[in-house]
Amino acid sequence: MRSVVLTKGVPDFSEGAVSFDEDGHLERGKTPTVMNPNDRFALEAALQTKVRHGGHVSGMSMGPPGYAEVLQESMESVYLDDSYLLSDRELAASDTWATAITLCSAVEKYEAEVAEVDLIFAGFKTADGETGHTGPQTCWGLEWPIVTHVLALDIDPDERVLRAKRLVEGDIDEIETVEAPLPCMVIADPEFEPTYRRAEHRLTHKRLRAETERRAAAHDEHLTTWDHEDMNLDPDYVGLDGSPTIVSSVDPIPKAPSEREATMVDPDDTEGMNEVLEEMHAFAGGD
Numbered sequence: 001m002r003s004v005v006l007t008k009g010v011p012d013f014s015e016g017a018v019s020f021d022e023d024g025h026l027e028r029g030k031t032p033t034v035m036n037p038n039d040r041f042a043l044e045a046a047l048q049t050k051v052r053h054g055g056h057v058s059g060m061s062m063g064p065p066g067y068a069e070v071l072q073e074s075m076e077s078v079y080l081d082d083s084y085l086l087s088d089r090e091l092a093a094s095d096t097w098a099t100a101i102t103l104c105s106a107v108e109k110y111e112a113e114v115a116e117v118d119l120i121f122a123g124f125k126t127a128d129g130e131t132g133h134t135g136p137q138t139c140w141g142l143e144w145p146i147v148t149h150v151l152a153l154d155i156d157p158d159e160r161v162l163r164a165k166r167l168v169e170g171d172i173d174e175i176e177t178v179e180a181p182l183p184c185m186v187i188a189d190p191e192f193e194p195t196y197r198r199a200e201h202r203l204t205h206k207r208l209r210a211e212t213e214r215r216a217a218a219h220d221e222h223l224t225t226w227d228h229e230d231m232n233l234d235p236d237y238v239g240l241d242g243s244p245t246i247v248s249s250v251d252p253i254p255k256a257p258s259e260r261e262a263t264m265v266d267p268d269d270t271e272g273m274n275e276v277l278e279e280m281h282a283f284a285g286g287d
Contacts, residue, residue: 001055009070010034041188044077048194062086076216088227095243100137105231135279139185148187
């Protein structure tokens with residue numbers, strides 16, 4: 001099985017990491033970039049497929065040169081055999097449509113120069129845009145079948161068929177079992193959990209995880225970077241010029257009110273420090 005996992009870098013929204021300006025706008029230059037959390041489920045699904053059926057797993061991301069670290073994180077935290085970064089200035093400021101066009105061209109180049117792809121995995125949505133568009137738009141461009149909200153999956157390599165359980169969202173949550181011919185795209189649901197019931201699969205999983213951790217330490221040796229010329233892309237159809245999305249306005253993120261009251265105590269204030277010690281004394285024993 002030859003799989004490609006689409007990943008993206010997003011701002012680290014964990015407490016204390018994200019930076020906002022005075023107006024409440026995100027300062028990307030001062031906020032660390034991490035792998036999109038939902039992409040982990042796509043990586044887990046790709047790794048499970050490799051454990052059960054063998055093959056090769058490549059990571060692919062579009063973004064600035066710093067996104068190489070996102071691909072390295074993808075390799076180290078779950079699994080990748082190698083990585084492909086789509087990056088240059090002509091691709092900057094792409095919306096989901098222009099991003100999908102770039103990814104389609106990258107997959108076509110990959111198939112022409114590396115190997116034919118059986119499966120493309122993508123996360124449910126990104127933590128910054130949260131549109132959930134890029135995966136399905138890429139699939140539409142490739143004219144492949146797509147299975148979304150996947151909770152569990154397996155492959156019949158002889159029939160070249162994907163069988164998956166997917167979540168149906170409606171008035172109630174339902175699960176349906178579907179089939180799709182290969183090649184196809186899989187959008188992993190955040191509730192996806194890989195399963196390794198057979199002992200040989202658990203041993204293979206352990207071996208592959210150890211291998212990829214060593215490989216991630218020398219990630220540059222397993223990274224290929226393509227620009228728009230490598231992918232034969234017209235700058236008029238990618239980047240800002242090729243993005244039909246128009247952002248009419250951006251609402252700043254309000255600062256969360258403090259849930260705790262703080263009392264300032266001068267260290268030279270003996271009486272004030274005694275009151276602090278009295279308050280802390282009850283917790284000194286771990287109560």
